[in-house]
Amino acid sequence: MQIAEHIDLTAFNTLALPARARYYTRAENIADIHAAIVWAQRQGVPLLPLGGGSNVVLRGEFLGLVLHIALHGKTLTPRGDYVEVCVAAGENWHELVQWTLQQGAYGLENLTLIPGTAGAAPIQNIGAYGVELSQFLHAVRGIKIDENRELELSVAQCELGYRDSIFKHALRDNFIVTEIVLHLRAQFIATIDYPALSERLADTAALDAVQIERAVRALRQSKLPDPAQWPNAGSFFKNPIISSAQFSALQKAFPDIPHFFLQGDAEAAQNGVKIPAAWLIDRCAWKGRRLGTVGVHSQQALVLIHYGGGDAAALLALAAQIQRDVEQRFNITLEMEPGIYPR
Ligand code: FAD
Ligand code: NAP
Numbered sequence: 552m553q554i555a556e557h558i559d560l561t562a563f564n565t566l567a568l569p570a571r572a573r574y575y576t577r578a579e580n581i582a583d584i585h586a587a588i589v590w591a592q593r594q595g596v597p598l599l600p601l602g603g604g605s606n607v608v609l610r611g612e613f614l615g616l617v618l619h620i621a622l623h624g625k626t627l628t629p630r631g632d633y634v635e636v637c638v639a640a641g642e643n644w645h646e647l648v649q650w651t652l653q654q655g656a657y658g659l660e661n662l663t664l665i666p667g668t669a670g671a672a673p674i675q676n677i678g679a680y681g682v683e684l685s686q687f688l689h690a691v692r693g694i695k696i697d698e699n700r701e702l703e704l705s706v707a708q709c710e711l712g713y714r715d716s717i718f719k720h721a722l723r724d725n726f727i728v729t730e731i732v733l734h735l736r737a738q739f740i741a742t743i744d745y746p747a748l749s750e751r752l753a754d755t756a757a758l759d760a761v762q763i764e765r766a767v768r769a770l771r772q773s774k775l776p777d778p779a780q781w782p783n784a785g786s787f788f789k790n791p792i793i794s795s796a797q798f799s800a801l802q803k804a805f806p807d808i809p810h811f812f813l814q815g816d817a818e819a820a821q822n823g824v825k826i827p828a829a830w831l832i833d834r835c836a837w838k839g840r841r842l843g844t845v846g847v848h849s850q851q852a853l854v855l856i857h858y859g860g861g862d863a864a865a866l867l868a869l870a871a872q873i874q875r876d877v878e879q880r881f882n883i884t885l886e887m888e889p890g891i892y893p894r
Contacts, residue, residue, distance in 0.1 A: 552576055552586045560617065563604045565666060566857045567782035568866065570609030572599075572617035579621050579641075581694070581701070584727055588699045591616045598696060599892055600727050602641070602668030606675065606784055608891045610863030615893075620670050622729055627654050629737065635689070636733040640670025644677070652760055656735035658687045660764040661742055664771045666778065666785070670728040674718045675888070676711040680767050681745035685711040692730040695722070702726075713825075714789050714888060724894075774850050786853040787870060788832070788885040792823040801826075801881060805834075828877075828885055829853040835876040845869045867891070 558575035561567055574596065578584045591598045597615035601607070622639040625647065634656040638647055644667050648659045661682035665672075673691050677684050688711070691704045710717040718726055739760050743749045751766045752758060776783055792813065793801070802808055809830050813822040832838060832852040839849035844861025846869070848854040857866060874885050 552578075552583050552590070554590065554616070558617070560604075560609055560613075563601060563617075563619070564607055564609050564784075565603070565605040565778035565782060566608065566784050566866065567778075567859070568609050568857060568861075568863050570863070571612040573612060573614045574616040575619070576616065577619040577621045579623075581622070581729055584618070584694055584729065585699055587616060587618050588694065588696055588727075592699075597724065597893075598727075600670075602671040603643070603666055605666035605778065606671065606889045608784065608863050608866060608887075608889050610867070610891065610893065613893050618727070620668060620727070622670070625650070627651070627656060632737055634735045634737050636735055638669040638731050638733065640668060640693075640728045640730060642669045643667075644669055644672055648764070651733075651735055652764060656737070657739040657760045658682070658735045659733075660760045661745075661748070661767055663764045663767050669731050673709055673711065673716055673728060673731060675714045676709075676716050678714070680748050680770070681742050683711070685709075687733045687735055688731060689734045690732040691728055692732070693726050693728040696725045696727060701729075713792065776848055776850070776854060776856060781848070782857040782859075783848070783854050784889045786828075786888050787855040788828045788853060788873075789888050790825050790828045791831075791883050791885060792825050793883060795824055797882075798824040798826075805881075826883065831877045831881055831883060831885070832873055835873065835880055837873050837876065842869050842872075847873070863891075 555575045558572045560570040560572055576587055578587060599613055599615060599617050600620055601617050602620050620641045622641040624639045625642055626637045628635045636651060636656060644665050647669055648663045651659050661680040665677055665679060672684050673688060688706045691709055693702060695702050741758050743752055747770055748766060755762055809827050811825040813825060829852040837847045838852040840847050844858050845866045846856050848856055855866060877883055877885050
């Protein structure tokens with residue numbers, strides 16, 4: 552294991568924010584991770600596992616060890632009505648989706664074109680177009696940092712929720728994912744309840760997984776800025792989930808407010824109502840607005856863009872202004888989705 556010092560992280564985050572790591576190393580196998588943990592503990596510095604850098608805001612210098620997760624390899628084992636897929640944490644998520652479809656293992660087609668690594672996928676239980684990782688995740692293997700001990704967590708133990716997991720709570724900053732185990736479908740079942748997707752596929756005869764993957768990819772490419780061209784971290788805020796009482800009051804003031812009852816029906820309203828954050832931001836006239844080096848994407852108000860020459864302070868100041876306006880107008884607090892480092 553080689554430790555580099557004072558490393559520029561600009562190329563390691565999709566927001567292209569200027570940031571540095573006091574110490575940096577790449578882990579290509581589990582032994583590298585154990586060694587990195589021992590090293591960081593001896594130095595008394597924190598450790599930050601980094602995958603593709605597509606869901607982080609890096610500000611200033613991280614005065615610890617950035618551990619780039621570069622473990623590779625995947626296996627696929629048919630097990631009757633499902634297919635078990637074990638994936639090392641450093642594998643690219645989008646390439647994994649393509650590979651599973653080529654192998655005749657189904658379920659991930661709605662999750663195509665999500666940037667980043669397989670190891671980061673359980674951290675926020677990635678989701679898109681009506682599908683979440685939680686539907687296919689079987690287990691997560693990794694290392695608990697404080698004990699430097701290998702551990703397997705069942706999907707139930709991962710406590711996955713809406714863009715949430717145990718890795719953001721009880722195991723926050725204390726677990727490195729080394730491998731995920733997926734149980735995919737041996738037989739294809741289409742999931743096209745998501746309105747934008749069902750509209751696009753309405754006239755498609757004999758639907759298959761490849762057509763869904765293509766449709767999702769086309770939808771994403773039509774709406775989302777490519778980070779290579781317009782540096783961003785995807786959705787900057789989570790969609791807020793509010794109580795049915797708060798929703799009723801809001802609907803009186805804003806009859807056209809879009810909303811989704813959790814679990815899909817009005818009777819489930821006591822479980823909360825999801826409001827698209829993009830609509831709230833748009834209503835506060837932020838969509839397409841630019842403040843110097845940073846701004847809000849013109850096609851999708853949930854995406855903040857770094858136009859270049861800016862830094863995390865400028866981006867977080869923009870985010871704070873948006874949060875303040877949404878709070879004042881709707882009495883809803885928007886929660887940021889990306890992790891901010893140093894914390
Ligand atoms: P990173 O940004 O490197 O890390 C994210 C967090 O996970 C950090 O806290 C990091 O410390 C931790 N982490 C990373 N790897 C490990 C590991 N091996 N062990 C422990 N902790 C780890 N997300 C969605 O859910 N749905 C979407 O549709 C979606 N679309 C996106 C579109 C764009 C254009 C972009 C830029 C982002 C999008 N995202 C989406 C967010 C992002 O792609 C996902 O959260 C992705 O899983 C992050 O992967 P990463 O490897 O880049 O993680
Ligand atoms: P959209 O279709 O414009 O819809 C806006 C929001 O409404 C979405 O965020 C979605 O919540 C919610 N929604 C729509 N139909 C729903 C339904 N039938 N039931 C429950 N909620 C519903 O969204 P978009 O911005 O173009 O994104 C499309 C998909 O890609 C979404 O699933 C989104 O989460 C995902 N995406 C995520 C990121 C990220 O960084 N996290 C970035 C880009 C896209 P959900 O977000 O819960 O689906």
